[in-house]
Amino acid sequence: MSPVGLQGEGCLVAIPVPFFSPLTIQVEILGGSILFPHQEGVTKCARMVCGTRRTGGNRRKGSEWWDEETKKVVEEKKRAFTDWLQNRTRESYERYKEKKREVKQKRKAFLEEVLTGLTAGVAQKIAKALKCLTSEVTYLSGEDIGEQEEALQDLEEYADDINYAIDIQNMGGFHVLIGCLESPHSKIRCGAASLIGDLVQNNSKGQEEMLTLGAVLKFLRMLDTDVEEKCRVKSLYALSCLARDCPEGEKQFVESGGFSYLMRAMQSGIEKLVVKSTFLLSNIAQKNETYKDEIIGMGYIEQLSTLLNMETTSDVTREHCTAALVRLASSYHLALAECLRPELNIRRTFAVRLETIKGKEQYKEEEDYITEFFRLLPEDDPEENIR
Structure with a gap:
């Protein structure tokens, strides 16, 4: 992991931002199905980028995605099966069972490699976006913030998925986004507030960490004093996501004079x-x-x-x-x-x-x-x- 400087409220804080997600992919072959934490998100992205087509006639073969080594092992299993059908010997049956086990292991290893690559790509994209937001450009007036705006949009893509929200949190993203609320650029403040609301909504662990970072008071002040109307609206949205159905968030809201701000x-x-x-x-x-x-x-x-x-x-x-x-x-x-x-x-x-x-x-x-x-x-x- 690489420490990245984060400027906020007059101080420099070292935030560890890893370049690879701590995600672990668990792949199980159960009757031909693949189960893993980000199945829905990866499937959706694959469908959008690659499109879909029907293959294998009426049979769902799935072999279109296998590499050459996997295909070779599958062919060996088929030959072993044919040999057993013709000879019906103990030796041919044992050879067929061995090839069958080998195919299962090869398929599983291949799928694990593919899925790990897919998810690692998302993790790298998240890490890159977070690192971009810690740039000094975020905190300097008059700078071109096109990359920072794009980084916020990239993170927004994953905010609605609870698994990715947890990844952003584990990668130090909450510290980074809280720092963005101090940016002189209204688009960064607004984007960070909106993203925080999306990340913590119905996410008790996320709410808990965000509350320890003093988010409630920051959003109340933003609601009251920000010069941009949209920033005030987004700060109230984030407050609502922190206070509703969250006893500690509600308590902090009330104790900070939240009703007066409202x-x-x-x-x-x-x-x-x-x-x-x-x-x-x-x-x-x-x-x-x-x-x-x-x-x-x-x-x-x-x-x-x-x-x-x-x-x-x-x-x-x-x-x-x-x-x-x-x-x-x-x-x-x-x-x-x-x-x-x-x-x-x-x-x-x-x-x-x-x-x-x-x-x-x-x-x-x-x-x-x-x-x-x-x-x-x-x-x-x-x-x-x-x-």
Whole structure:
């Protein structure tokens, strides 16, 4: 492995970046099938690059891929089998069994060599991309970052495969990507944030390591202060991937003042930030009762109500805000009481909206949320007639 300098937050850190992946390929021949960790990814790539064709008539021979040595051993086995059929002697049968074992071993050795070569190629591509991102170009303004952008795209190709995500992590990739968040180039910051989100989503081991690197606070600051809108959106995506369904990530998010950052994102006027922050707020509040008092106390009910009453609010944002309000109101009585405050005018807002969207297929979910809200109201509600 080769140590590569990584500049981040005013310091130089040595990051070990190996040139070959620690992958181990396990190949088993089971009734002619090949099983190995990256079977789906390799098959997909092979199909895209090489194409497919039917071979061997109605029989699935597979011999088209054998090397000359393997083909020679197979022919010897066939001759031994023919000899046994003709002579039916003990000696010819033993010779046939020996050739059969030899063919099995040769096929397995050949396939292992081929598959190891395929996967090693991916590993080298990953290592090359990570090394490129540690270049000083990543951290210097005014430089051509075409190679770094290409490196991020290469890594993105493998991010959705959990096996490759683990490989990127094991090769020191998480340290490299965290460093990229400090780049003066918005395309690198944005690409790194998006890639981190993809790598840690539904990946508990990845979430665990990324949290030890202080990712939550870095993304919160990026969400709040980055000058590029797209970087802020991607940082919120990465935060969501770290905090949702991850107790430690959720804890760090809350302890770092995450709800305050979400509130500012919700007030930003940037639709994607409003939608993503509302979604994350709703997800955390719905799954953890302990945060609901804090959420109400910070004025989230008022903020959601304000968004719903703004004429410029898009349909997508409106649906997410409605969903968040109804989920809070249906799961916590104090949230419902807050929604019924006359000055917020939420009942009237929902009633008018319901008249507008009722029966229209594209608004079905929003209509269901509003209908659910009205079911929550007490029977002696003084404003019953507005429904």
